[in-house]
Amino acid sequence: QGVQLSITEFYRTT
């Protein structure tokens, strides 16, 4: 079913 990454892997915190 695949691995679910976190959204913070893609958008850096400001």
Add this chain to the structure above:
Amino acid sequence: MLELRLTRAGLLKKVLESIRDLVTDANFDCAATGCSLQAMDSSRVAMLSLLLRPDGFEHYRCDRNISMGMNLANMARMLRCASDDDTVTINADDAQDKISDYEMKLMHITSENLEIPEAGYEAIVKMPASLFARICKDLGTIGDTVMISVTKEGIQFFTRGDIRTANIFCRKTTPVAKEKEAISIEMEKPVSLTLALRYLISFTKATPLAKQVTISMSYGRPIVVEYKMEIMDHIRFYLVPKVEE
């Protein structure tokens, strides 16, 4: 001093109903440029970004930037007291920690804001919001992930469950199709993402806010599901795809 007056409480009610299951507490950041809210869901797999522009309000006064931490379920419950055509006014004095007549308790929520690059996408699909909602709901009864694939012919939704698979293909419509049935595709190259259906189904709670939904995809990047509200601006939902092990 913050003073917002919205002639149609119904719109704000629909906005809250569409986000309250995904995010529990969030900061409404109000500035002269409008009210925005950005928050991740508890699993940090999905995120939403809401923008309510000043010209969508009957009266919009925001003397200085103010961030109001709110429990969205409480706010939705509070707004249920208003009927769709009621005018709702939100006041917040700088010093106090409550808003409006409902004396709703504000909370201090430390939320990390994420910077969303205005990158281009490999494929952008515009389709009827109600069709997208029905497809996600139907596929959700069969499997828990959906593979969304976009080619220049159309957009395909594939899911596999224990007992059966489902494959729905929505063909791109000709340019003359009526807006509410049109399916348009801008594509640099075919792209396919595997996504958890339960989040997509949660996003489709925003369907009453817009006739069309815009789905933007790039391989290996979060999918963006956007509902443009005619006067207020938009709600955008972001969901990280599943990657093969």
